[in-house]
Amino acid sequence: MQMSQRRRVVVTGIGFLSPIGNSLADVRTSLLTGRSGIVAMPEWESIGSLRTRVAGICTDVDENLIPRQTRRSMGRVSILAALAAQKAVADAGLSEEQIASPRCGVSFGSTEGSSQAMEEFLSRILSARSLKGMQSSTYLQFMSHTCAANLAMMFRTQGPVVASCTACVAGSQGIGFGYEQIRNGKAELMLAGGAEEMHFMDAGIFDIMRATSTDFNDRPEMTPRPFDAARDGLVVAEGAGCLILEEFEHARRRNADILAEIAGFGTNCDGAHLTNPSSDGMAGAMLLALEDAGMSADAIGHVNAHATATAAGDVAEAAATFKVFGDRVPVTGFKGYMGHTLGAAGVLESIFTVLMLRQGFIAPTHNLDTPDPQLAPIQHVLREPREHRFQVGMNNNFAFGGINTSLIFRLS
Template identity: 35%
Template structure:
C-alpha cells in the first residue's frame, strides 16, 4: 500500500560510495571509468603457489581506519570493511548530516556472493592445522554474512531501520538496490543505503580456476580472444531516497531509479540461459514503463567468459531490434562478485550525470558471435536519458536495473 495519495513515490540516487580497484570514492572511480583504467595486478590476498596464473583486481590503497569510525578495523572482515566504508562515503556524498539521517526511516540492504569467505578460508586452515577448539574467536565473530549490513547500521547509529544481507551471488547488488527501491516507492522507508560488497578469497578464485574461466592477465569482454574473468573485490553503496526527501533538503540527484526486473530460470547451476535473461530485461522495461528503444546504453554483466558473453549478447538481440552501445566495466574492475552490479549501477548513474559511456577496455576484435558495439577502449561522450544495468548469477538468478535522467512527476 502506498502512503498519502496512493501513488508510488519516485526514487532518486543522491549519494554514491565506492571502493574499487580503480579508485576510492566518486572522483577517483569516475576518473578511472573515463580513462579506461585497469585494476588488474598479481593477487596478494593469498598464496597463489600452484596456479599457472593469478591476476586479479584487488583494492590495494584502502586503509579502513581512514573510512570507519565506529569500529576498530580488526573487528570487521574485509568485505564488511568495504561495505561500511562505502556507506560512509555514500552518506557524505549525499550531503546529509548523520543527525538528520538518524531521524529517517531507513533500509540498509547489501548483496554479496562470498560474504566473509576470506575469513572462512582462514578458519578452515586453523581447523585443519590445530582443530576447531583453536579457532580465533575474533575471526569467528566477524565471519557472519549479516555483518555486511548490520555493521553499517551500527556505524551510522541508525535506529528506525530495516537491515538485510542478500546472497544472490553475482546479481546480489541489483537485488539489494531493487529491495530499497520497492521500500521507498511504497512509503515503507524514506532513505535506503543499498548495494553490494565482496573481497577476493581463495575459495572463489580456486572455484573459477577449476571451471577454466580465469583469464591469465586481463578481462576482455565480447572480444574474439577473451579468456575469462579476473576475480575482483570492492563495494558499491547507493544512497537512494524519495524525491520528496531529496527536494526538501536540496540534494543533488545523479539519476532516478525507474524500475527493475528479476527472474530465476534455474536452467543450470553455472550456465546462463538466454531466454531467462531476455525475460528479465523485458520485465525490467515493463516495470520501468519504458520500451527497449528508449535505452541509450547497456552496462552488461559481461564477464569475459565464452559462454556468458555470447549468451548475454544473444538475449540482448532477442529484446532489442537494434542493440544500443553495450559495455562491461568488468574489463576495468574485474568481477567483484556481489559488488559487481552495484558498481555497474553506480557507473550508470555517473554516466547519466556526467554525459558519457564508459569503455570496454582490453578490446582488440569484437567476437562476431556477440556482434555488439562495446565502446572499445575509449569512453564516448553521450547525452543519456535511460540506461540499463544487467546482472546474471549462477542458477539463473538474473536482475536488471533501469535508471534514468531525473524526470518530474506528471
C-alpha cells in the same frame, strides 16, 4: 499499483572503492584513458593448481577511518562496505539523526562474508581440533549477512535490513530490494549496495570451473576481454559501493542533490541450470525492468552489460541483449577495466552508469579489440570513448543459480 501512485526513488549519495579508483574523478580518468586496475598476483604461486595469477585490488583503503571497536566484527569485506557507506552518507549530506531512524534501512549484499576470516577460523579448528581461543567476533566477520548487519550497527539504522547473498547479483539486488522498500512505503532512506574482498579461494572457485583468465598472467592489463574473440575467462576483483536511496519528496524537502532516479528494477530466475546461463532468462529480467519503469526498449540510451568474458556467458548475454534491443543501443561493459567484483559488481557498475549518464559519454569496452563473430551483433563501442547524451541507462547483472537482474536509471 498504478504508476501515478508509486513513490519515486532517487539516488542522493554515492560512495565506493574500486580497482580503478575511489572517486568519480579517478574512475572517469580510468574510463577515458583506458587505465586498467588488473594486477599480477605473484603470491598466488604458492597455491597449488591455481592457474590464474591476476586480480583487481583496491588501494588506499584506510580502515582507521572506522572506529577500532566497530571494526572488531568486520572482516575486509565489511570494512570496504563501511568505508563506501561512510562516503555515500557524507555525499548525501545526511546527519546521524536522519540515518539512525526507523525510516532508514540497509539493503546490502556480498557473495559471502569475509573469506580471510573463514579461512583463519576453519584452519585453526581443523588443525587443533579444538575451539580453545576462538573468538565469537570471527564468526561475525564471515557470516553471510556481515555487511548488512555491520552497516546497520555502525550507523544505528532502525529500519528494514535486507541481505542479498546472491553472488554476482548481490549488489544489484541490494539496490533493487532497497528501491522496493522505499517504493512500497516501508522506508524513506536506504543504504544500498554490495561488497567483496579479494581472497585466493574466490579466484579458485572459478579456476576449478575453468572460467578464469589464464593466458594473460604476464600481461594483466590485457585481460579480461569481454565480447572479444580472444577472451579466455574472467578476472576476480574486490570492491564496494553504496548508494543512498531516498524517497523523492523526502529528498526534495531537504534540498538534496538528486544524482539520478531509479526508474525500474527486474529480477528473475532461469529455473534451468545452476551455472549455464540462459539468454531467455536474461532477456526476461530486462523486460521486467522495462515493465516496472513503464518504458519501451526505445527509451534506453545505453546498456551496461554484465560481460564477464567467459565463453558461454558472453554468448548468452549478447543474444539476450540483441533480442530486447537489436543493434540500436550502445552496449558496453566495465569488467575489462577492473575485473569481476562479484558482490560489488552490480553497485559499482550502476555507479559508473550514473557517472556516464550525468556526464554524457560512454566508455568503450576495455580490451575489446575484435568482437567475437559468433556473438549476436549488438552495438559495441570500441577503443575510444564516445560522446553520447542519453537520459536513461540500463545496468544488467547475472549470477550462478540462474539469477538475473536489471536496473534502469534516468536523469531526474
